Amino acid sequence: MEITILATKREGKGTGASRRLRRASKVPGVVYGAGQDAVSLEFDYKALFLQFRHEAFHASILTLDVEGKKESVLLRDYQMHPVRNTIQHIDFQRVSATEKIHVKVPLHFINQDTAPGVKTGGGIVTHILTEADVSCLAKDLPEFIEIDLGKLELGESIHLSQIKLPKGVEFVQLAHDNDASIASIARPRVAVADEAAPDAAAPAAE
Template structure:
């Protein structure tokens, strides 16, 4: 999925100027990195929000079309209005084709319904992590990471080291010796223990 963001350079700066831009239906922002000067920009608010809603917008290399010149960027920061749920400001970072990037990529969990701990054990899946920081070249960045829970038993968990990654992609935590748990099968409430507690009252 390729996402392109159209933007124009913004000459005026400051809080007052940004406020006027928002009233006019545009979002102020900045793009920086890759050894180039930072450039302030503005983007149509409606067009931006339509793309912003997609999960891939937050974990993919985006194409920024700035005054007709395209460059690859990553979303690095944004500010939302506390009440209106509109984007107030957005930051992009240029990416190099030859330098590795660190990006938080979401997990997509599959086969939870057929996991033995759920199907026969009556447990529930506990999502310990919903995303993880990966390191890779821009061309290898995955939109999401698939976590297969098909073989997970009651009381067991699946760790970063058990998740298959494409060639050239690695977990930052794992590279630092932290094989964190991603998901586990936990016992549901309302089991035997709960029933025993209700017996005296009955």
């Protein structure tokens, strides 16, 4: 999914200028990195928010079009209004074609309902991670990583080391010897509690 973001250069800076932009339905922002100067930008709020809602906006290489000049960028930071949940400020980082990037990529889980631990074991799937930090060149960045739970038994977990990644992509945590769990299947707590509870009816029957 290719996403192009339109922006114009922003002259005014400071809290007052940003407040005036927001009143005019604009979002202040900045683009930086790749050995170039940071550039202050402004975005149309409605157009930006429509793109912001897509998962790919947060974990893909985006095309930033600043008054006709295009460059590849990543979303690096944003601030939301605590009450209205509107975008207050947004930061993008330029991407180099020859340097590896670190990006948090969403995890998509499949075959949860058909996993033996769920289908025959009556277990419940717990998603321990919903995204993972990967390192790769921009051209190799996956939009998401698929996690197949189809063979997971009751009481088992799946770890980062068990996931087959696209060529050129690696988990940052594994590079630091952290083979984190991604998901697990466990018995429901209610069922465990019922099995552990004493049989209160037995004394009454006697």
